[in-house]
Amino acid sequence: MDRTPDMTAADHIEQCLSRIARHEPMIRAFAAFDEEVVRAEIARVPKSGPLAGLLLGVKDIIDALPYPTASGSPLHEGRIPAADASAVAQLRAAGAMVAGKTVTTEFAFFSPGPTRNPHDLSHTPGGSSSGSAAAVAAGFVDIALGSQTAASITRPASYCGVVGFKPGHGCYSLTGVGALAPSFDTLGLLAADVRTVSAAHAVLAGTMPEAPVVEARAPRRIGLCRTPWWGQAETSTRQALETAARLFSADAEIVELDLADFAEGARLQAAIMAHEAAQSLFAEMQHQGKMSPVLHRMLVGGTRISRHDHLGNLRQAEGMRARMAGLVADYDILLAPAAPGEAPSGLAATGDPVFSRLWSLLRLPSITLPGLTGPAGMPVGIQLLSARHRDEDLLAHALWAEALLPARPRPMLRETGQTP
Amino acid sequence: MDRTPDMTAADHIEQCLSRIARHEPMIRAFAAFDEEVVRAEIARVPKSGPLAGLLLGVKDIIDALPYPTASGSPLHEGRIPAADASAVAQLRAAGAMVAGKTVTTEFAFFSPGPTRNPHDLSHTPGGSSSGSAAAVAAGFVDIALGSQTAASITRPASYCGVVGFKPGHGCYSLTGVGALAPSFDTLGLLAADVRTVSAAHAVLAGTMPEAPVVEARAPRRIGLCRTPWWGQAETSTRQALETAARLFSADAEIVELDLADFAEGARLQAAIMAHEAAQSLFAEMQHQGKMSPVLHRMLVGGTRISRHDHLGNLRQAEGMRARMAGLVADYDILLAPAAPGEAPSGLAATGDPVFSRLWSLLRLPSITLPGLTGPAGMPVGIQLLSARHRDEDLLAHALWAEALLPARPRPMLRETGQTP
Numbered sequence: 046m047d048r049t050p051d052m053t054a055a056d057h058i059e060q061c062l063s064r065i066a067r068h069e070p071m072i073r074a075f076a077a078f079d080e081e082v083v084r085a086e087i088a089r090v091p092k093s094g095p096l097a098g099l100l101l102g103v104k105d106i107i108d109a110l111p112y113p114t115a116s117g118s119p120l121h122e123g124r125i126p127a128a129d130a131s132a133v134a135q136l137r138a139a140g141a142m143v144a145g146k147t148v149t150t151e152f153a154f155f156s157p158g159p160t161r162n163p164h165d166l167s168h169t170p171g172g173s174s175s176g177s178a179a180a181v182a183a184g185f186v187d188i189a190l191g192s193q194t195a196a197s198i199t200r201p202a203s204y205c206g207v208v209g210f211k212p213g214h215g216c217y218s219l220t221g222v223g224a225l226a227p228s229f230d231t232l233g234l235l236a237a238d239v240r241t242v243s244a245a246h247a248v249l250a251g252t253m254p255e256a257p258v259v260e261a262r263a264p265r266r267i268g269l270c271r272t273p274w275w276g277q278a279e280t281s282t283r284q285a286l287e288t289a290a291r292l293f294s295a296d297a298e299i300v301e302l303d304l305a306d307f308a309e310g311a312r313l314q315a316a317i318m319a320h321e322a323a324q325s326l327f328a329e330m331q332h333q334g335k336m337s338p339v340l341h342r343m344l345v346g347g348t349r350i351s352r353h354d355h356l357g358n359l360r361q362a363e364g365m366r367a368r369m370a371g372l373v374a375d376y377d378i379l380l381a382p383a384a385p386g387e388a389p390s391g392l393a394a395t396g397d398p399v400f401s402r403l404w405s406l407l408r409l410p411s412i413t414l415p416g417l418t419g420p421a422g423m424p425v426g427i428q429l430l431s432a433r434h435r436d437e438d439l440l441a442h443a444l445w446a447e448a449l450l451p452a453r454p455r456p457m458l459r460e461t462g463q464t465p
Numbered sequence: 466m467d468r469t470p471d472m473t474a475a476d477h478i479e480q481c482l483s484r485i486a487r488h489e490p491m492i493r494a495f496a497a498f499d500e501e502v503v504r505a506e507i508a509r510v511p512k513s514g515p516l517a518g519l520l521l522g523v524k525d526i527i528d529a530l531p532y533p534t535a536s537g538s539p540l541h542e543g544r545i546p547a548a549d550a551s552a553v554a555q556l557r558a559a560g561a562m563v564a565g566k567t568v569t570t571e572f573a574f575f576s577p578g579p580t581r582n583p584h585d586l587s588h589t590p591g592g593s594s595s596g597s598a599a600a601v602a603a604g605f606v607d608i609a610l611g612s613q614t615a616a617s618i619t620r621p622a623s624y625c626g627v628v629g630f631k632p633g634h635g636c637y638s639l640t641g642v643g644a645l646a647p648s649f650d651t652l653g654l655l656a657a658d659v660r661t662v663s664a665a666h667a668v669l670a671g672t673m674p675e676a677p678v679v680e681a682r683a684p685r686r687i688g689l690c691r692t693p694w695w696g697q698a699e700t701s702t703r704q705a706l707e708t709a710a711r712l713f714s715a716d717a718e719i720v721e722l723d724l725a726d727f728a729e730g731a732r733l734q735a736a737i738m739a740h741e742a743a744q745s746l747f748a749e750m751q752h753q754g755k756m757s758p759v760l761h762r763m764l765v766g767g768t769r770i771s772r773h774d775h776l777g778n779l780r781q782a783e784g785m786r787a788r789m790a791g792l793v794a795d796y797d798i799l800l801a802p803a804a805p806g807e808a809p810s811g812l813a814a815t816g817d818p819v820f821s822r823l824w825s826l827l828r829l830p831s832i833t834l835p836g837l838t839g840p841a842g843m844p845v846g847i848q849l850l851s852a853r854h855r856d857e858d859l860l861a862h863a864l865w866a867e868a869l870l871p872a873r874p875r876p877m878l879r880e881t882g883q884t885p
Contacts, residue, residue, distance in 0.1 A: 124547040131644075134748035218744040220644045224551075227635060249744075251772040324638040324669075328554035352671040356854040363853075367787065433783075434776045 054098035058087060061100050061144070065185045068458050071166055073159040074180035076105040077112045078145035086142045094140030095244050101136055102180040102189035104173075105146040106153050106223035107232070109133045116223050117149040117158050117173075119335050130221025132190060132232055132249055139248040144186045147176030150395060152326060153197055153225050156337035157395050162204060163456035164423050168388040171201030172395030174235065178205035181235045182456055188236040188245050194225045194318060195405055196384075196398030198233045199428055202413040204388035204396065206424030206454045208447075210234045210242045212436045214408035217249045226321035228362075229314065229405045237453065239412070239443045246440060259437055261444035263296040264377030271301070272381055273308035274399045279386030281419030282400075286382055288417055289427045292449045293380065302372065302379070310365055310403035313358050317406070319347030320355045362406055369407050370432065378442045379430040383413045387423035400428070410436045412443045416450030424454050474518035478507060481520050481564070485605045488878050491586055493579040494600035496525040497532045498565035506562045514560030515664050521556055522600040522609035524593075525566040526573050526643035527652070529553045536643050537569040537578050537593075539755045550641025552610060552652055552669055559668040564606045567596030570815060572746060573617055573645050576757035577815050582624060583876035584843050588808040591621030592815030594655065598625035601655045602876055608656045608665050614645045614738060616804075616821030618653045619848055622833040624808035624816065626844025626874045628867075630654045630662045632856045634828035637669045646741035648782075649734065649825045657873065659832070659863045666860060679857055681864035683716040684797030691721070692801055693728035694819045699806030701839030702820075706802055708837055709847045712869045713800065722792065722799070730785055730823035733778050737826070739767030740775045782826055789827050793852045798862045799829075803846035807839035820848070830856045832863045836870030844874050 052060075062080060069075060083100075091097065103109040106116045108126035115122045129137065137143065148158035150173040160175040162168040163183040170179040174191030178201030181189050191198045193211045202209025211233040224230055232249075236242045243259040269290055271278075278286075290299050323330065323344045330336070330344045350358075373379060382400045389396055404411050410433070413426040429446060431439035472480075482500060489495060503520075511517065523529040526536045528546035535542045549557065557563065568578035570593035580595040582588040583603040590599040594611030598621030601609050611618045613631045622629025631653040644650055652669075656662045663679040689710055691698075698706075710719050743750065743764045750756070750764045770778075793799060802820045809816055824831050830853070833846040849866060851859035 121547075126547065127541075127544040129748060131745055131747045135744070138747070138751075215647060218644065218741075218747070219647060220745050224638065224640045227639060321638075324555075325551055325640050327551045327558070327638070328549060331558075352857070359854050434779050437772070 057098060058100060061185055064183060068183055069185065072161055072163055072179050072183050074102070074147055074176040074183060074185055075145045076115060076117070076148045076158070076176060082111060083142070083144055090137060090142045091140055094138070095248060096136060097140030099141045099187040099241070100144040101141040102144055102147040102177050102186040103133055104177050104189070104191050105149045106192060107133060107190055108221035109143050109146060112146045114223065117151040118329070120329050120332055126221060128221065131218035133221070135248050136245060141188065147180050147189055149173050150175060151337050151340055152223065152329070153192060153194060154322070154340050154343060155395060156339050157392060161392065162388050163458060164206060164454065165421070168390050168423065169204065169392055169395050171204035171384070171388060173197035174201050175395065177235045178202055178207055178209065181205070181207045181237060183458060188234060188241055190232060191235050192222060192230060192232050193401070193405060194229045195314060196401030198235065199401045199411060199413045200384045200396055200398060202235055202415070203383035203426030204424065206415040208236050208239055208242050208415065209413040210246065211411045212246065212250065213410045213433050216436060224325040226318040226325065228317055228321055229408070239440060239447045243440045243444070246436065250436065259440040259444060261448060262441040263445050264442045266298045266300060266376045267293055268302040268373070268376035268379040269299050270304055270379050270381040272304050272400065272403065274311065277385050277397070277399055278382050281386045281425045282382045282384065285417040285425040285427055286380065289380060289450065293446060295449070300376070306368065307365060307403055309361065310406045311399055313362050314402040314406040316350055316358050317355070317362060319343050320350045321347070323347030366407055369409070373409070373432045377431070378439060381428045381430060383426035383428040387419035387421055387425055404430055409433060410439045412439055414443060414447055414450055415453035418454055422454070477518060478520060481605055484603060488603055489605065492581055492583055492599050492603050494522070494567055494596040494603060494605055495565045496535060496537070496568045496578070496596060502531060503562070503564055510557060510562045511560055514558070515668060516556060517560030519561045519607040519661070520564040521561040522564055522567040522597050522606040523553055524597050524609070524611050525569045526612060527553060527610055528641035529563050529566060532566045534643065537571040538749070540749050540752055546641060548641065551638035553641070555668050556665060561608065567600050567609055569593050570595060571757050571760055572643065572749070573612060573614060574742070574760050574763065575815060576759055577812060581812065582808050583878060584626060584874065585841070588810050588843065589624065589812055589815050591624035591804070591808060593617035594621050595815065597655045598622055598627055598629065601625070601627045601657060603878060608654060608661055610652060611655050612642060612650060612652050613821070613825060614649045615734060615825055616818030618655065619821045619831060619833045620804045620816055620818060622655055623803035623846030624844065626835040626846070628656050628659055628662050628835065629833040630666065631831045632666065632670065633830045633853050636856060644745040646738040646745065648737055648741055649828070659860060659867045663860045663864070666856065670856065679860045679864060681868060682861040683865050684862045686718045686720060686796045687713055688722040688793070688796035688799040689719050690724055690799050690801040692724050692820065692823065694731065697805050697817070697819055698802050701806045701845045702802045702804065705837040705845040705847055706800065709800060709870065713866060715869070716865070720796070726788065727785060727823055729781065730826050731819055733782050734822040734826040736770055737775070737778050737782060739763050740770045741767070743767030786827055789829070790852065793829070797851070798859060799850040801848045801850060803833045803848040807841055807843035807845055824850055829853060830859045832859055834863060834867055834870055835873035838874055842874070
């Protein structure tokens with residue numbers, strides 16, 4: 046939280062709203078933002094609770110009244126949901142205040158919205174949780190809901206220099222969240238630090254009010270995963286991974302893991318996603334004129350994967366999950382690249398998901414940590430992962446890792462006079 | 466399909482509508498039905514496609530315009546969805562015509578709606594897909610969408626004497642379907658025969674227009690599962706299972722399987738469901754006054770399961786799935802009870818889910834077949850299951866099994882003059 050200890054909750058909120066007023070015209074993190082609605086929300090939400098005083102951004106595939114859920118598509122523009130998503134209801138009941146809906150790529154796939162990277166407005170923030178990552182990086186909100194099917198939390202967290210937590214598949218309720226590929230769709234959190242993520246995680250995952258607070262804990266053994274896609278890692282990502290491994294080796298044994306056996310994982314993830322997305326977006330697919338060519342191509346590709354081949358892909362994915370469960374059991378956490386490098390320049394694409402596809406296929410909990418930077422001074426994240434159903438252990442180790450990494454880079458938000 | 470070969474599609478529809486007009490006041494299968502809306506639907510839907518001419522019932526936790534999705538609860542009464550569920554859009558595009566929304570228990574849990582069993586109006590139709598099963602049994606619709614988290618397709622199919630198909634978990638899109646416990650929630654189909662189920666399955670699961678038609682195929686080996694709950698099976702269910710095994714043994718080897726190792730499955734399913742339902746229905750749970758005590762108790766119980774215990778349950782469930790995958794690999798299909806016996810008398814409860822909990826936990830494809838009856842002449846189904854991702858093989862073997870079983874019992878719908 047961007048909040049000094051002696052700042053009152055009211056001052057903190059005013060500071061966030063003032064940052065939004067100044068910088069949102071350039072950053073464009075919000076798909077829907079209305080200061081009057083936010084002020085009514087602030088007046089209404091309970092002042093107690095584990096998330097009291099925190100402003101929340103909600104990715105625009107997730108229902109949050111009174112806003113429509115447009116899912117980054119003209120096809121869903123103005124769609125007012127019947128109710129809050131369960132996760133939004135849970136966070137609101139814990140004291141969080143919805144600041145607005147954050148920009149998503151079209152249906153959480155690749156076609157970008159207008160959001161810019163707060164660290165350099167000429168660079169992509171990554172996607173699909175583009176607005177959530179940018180809003181946290183710019184200090185507009187304390188925490189944001191995002192979602193990941195391929196790389197949609199990990200990559201924007203890495204590019205925007207914030208913490209991005211994707212819990213194990215199935216951990217948070219998806220009621221009121223637009224589906225892309227249910228085999229992988231996972232709701233997650235973006236925030237400035239691990240402690241804020243952990244507080245919101247306890248609300249979303251635990252249904253007990255007395256959910257235990259996560260304490261920092263050093264891992265004994267870390268599996269270092271350069272992954273079969275290491276050849277696609279830029280120098281900045283290679284250096285970030287080596288730097289993190291060196292810092293972590295002060296407390297933990299680092300063992301390099303060969304994931305050559307998992308090289309098919311990226312292809313499998315893409316094929317299963319395409320087939321399932323063609324089911325989820327069946328009705329939308331009939332309106333080619335209101336859909337980006339990149340999404341339409343993916344969906345048509347999905348319909349061309351025969352049922353026989355799709356079932357074969359699902360069986361291969363299950364086999365890989367079983368193999369990874371055996372491998373990861375010997376390590377407290379895995380350390381892996383989060384993205385190929387710094388955020389690419391330009392806003393026409395959101396970067397390459399290659400370093401997350403395997404992990405999304407395997408359904409492991411993942412957290413991306415900021416602190417390291419590349420040659421342009423832009424953030425480069427690292428990714429930690431744990432075994433399935435070890436989300437709280439991962440958060441405890443992430444608290445430890447965060448303390449060893451440099452402080453996250455803060456964007457230098459300037460008055461550029463640029464029109465977005 | 467209740468349709469003789471020389472009957473025109475228009476005649477068939479008129480016959481269904483006439484049955485609805487005569488018997489729906491007693492059966493009460495529909496949560497929403499409006500003959501004018503149906504006639505407009507009939508005029509609009511394409512006359513070609515694999516499901517052309519079929520009337521479809523849609524369980525009222527599944528979005529289908531122009532109807533609200535009330536989910537059997539005053540809390541959701543009048544909620545008009547933004548769009549059709551993906552599955553409804555797929556079936557409509559294939560030529561199916563929505564006849565109306567069918568009654569669900571409250572949020573697809575246990576608290577029953579007003580539906581009566583068409584075989585005897587003083588008996589429950591089972592639940593939670595109560596209206597879908599009753600509407601098929603009464604000849605109101607050709608096919609109906611149902612859903613299962615514990616036993617919500619298998620049990621009403623058994624009690625109402627219709628075919629109930631629950632594909633493997635994840636097989637059909639859940640976009641626009643109310644969630645109860647995502648670890649198990651599965652959309653499925655009810656119809657009068659396996660061929661109709663198979664035709665709709667090809668639409669929902671395959672995204673290829675040329676999805677292969679399923680042909681009857683005899684299994685070589687059948688695993689006979691009396692299950693650890695055999696002591697709770699009434700004589701009618703015991704006899705149904707033995708009769709089916711005897712009939713099937715003409716073509717296939719029957720091997721009895723000991724599932725003592727899986728006895729914890731029923732408890733695990735109930736515990737995971739309760740914990741996840743408390744997440745899914747978080748907002749609804751805050752309105753105790755508008756919720757049945759049985760549902761509220763289950764949700765409160767879910768919140769009392771600690772995160773630690775819940776994760777332990779998930780790990781146990783995954784272990785059981787891996788053990789079952791090893792076991793089922795040696796058999797083409799499994800044969801198991803579908804419900805404890807005939808539909809219990811009375812409408813205050815929907816019967817015991819015990820014979821489905823394990824299979825829902827294991828996420829296996831399941832099909833319930835009618836044909837056998839109990840001492841009161843009411844239907845008693847049998848359940849066939851296959852390995853994960855063998856849905857089409859299961860349907861092929863179900864076509865074979867259906868031909869060996871007696872014809873399904875038809876309800877004797879009388880003009881009773883009873884007011885519902």
